[in-house]
Amino acid sequence: MNQFKLDNERALITGGGSGIGRAIAESFIEAGAEVVITGRRAELLEETCSELGAKSAYYVSDVADYDANAKLLERIENELGPISILVNNAGVHQKKDALETSEEEFEQLMSVHVTGAFSLARHAAKGMIERGHGSILFIASMSSFMAIPSIVSYSSAKTAVLGTMRALAAEWSAQGVRVNAIAPGWIETAMSRKALNNAPDRKRKILERTPMNRLGQVEEIGTAATFLCSPAAGFITGACLPVDGGASVGF
Structure with a gap:
């Protein structure tokens, strides 16, 4: 079971x-790691860290601020130590018909999901490559694989995430840095619960096309991420793991 541990990782x-x-x-x-969480809301991050405990820290940061990303990694390394795992999870969503989506709105989602994530990966990978050890995980989506109406910006960004992940895996894996992705299916969160409770027909449609006939839990994404970043996945790189109850293969 030690293969699934993240001891001495940050x-x-x-x-x-x-x-x-x-x-x-x-x-x-x-699993034994120290974690640093980031986001744009200091109060939320502080509250989360107080609940996560002593092995957590937080920094207020916006991934779409490209100039700040290098400074963030430098500050973390100086104050806490080197980063050996990066999870590009931050994202924004937009539901809008394509004809009503402006170029600026389209670029906004790309700046967070793709360019911002690449920026952080590029800066984090420098130290990982020097040390010959690291894991980078992107969070993709069901919309990386299937066409879903009214989310053209989100779908385009999440599809690009997979291309970015594969290219980085091909370039960095021989230098000790594995790069993978998780594609969550329909996961039960406070936001999705509220949305689906107000749209029972949509919830029914989602469950009908999910072979396991239920929504996923956030903890199931957490354990999948832990596996992919652990020694147990030491020969896995350039892969996207759907954690979706079979939705990507369901009818």
């Missing part, structure tokens, strides 16, 4: 204050 998790990011942080800590 993970940076963007968007770690709530939802999937927080669940990943909790799972990492349980």
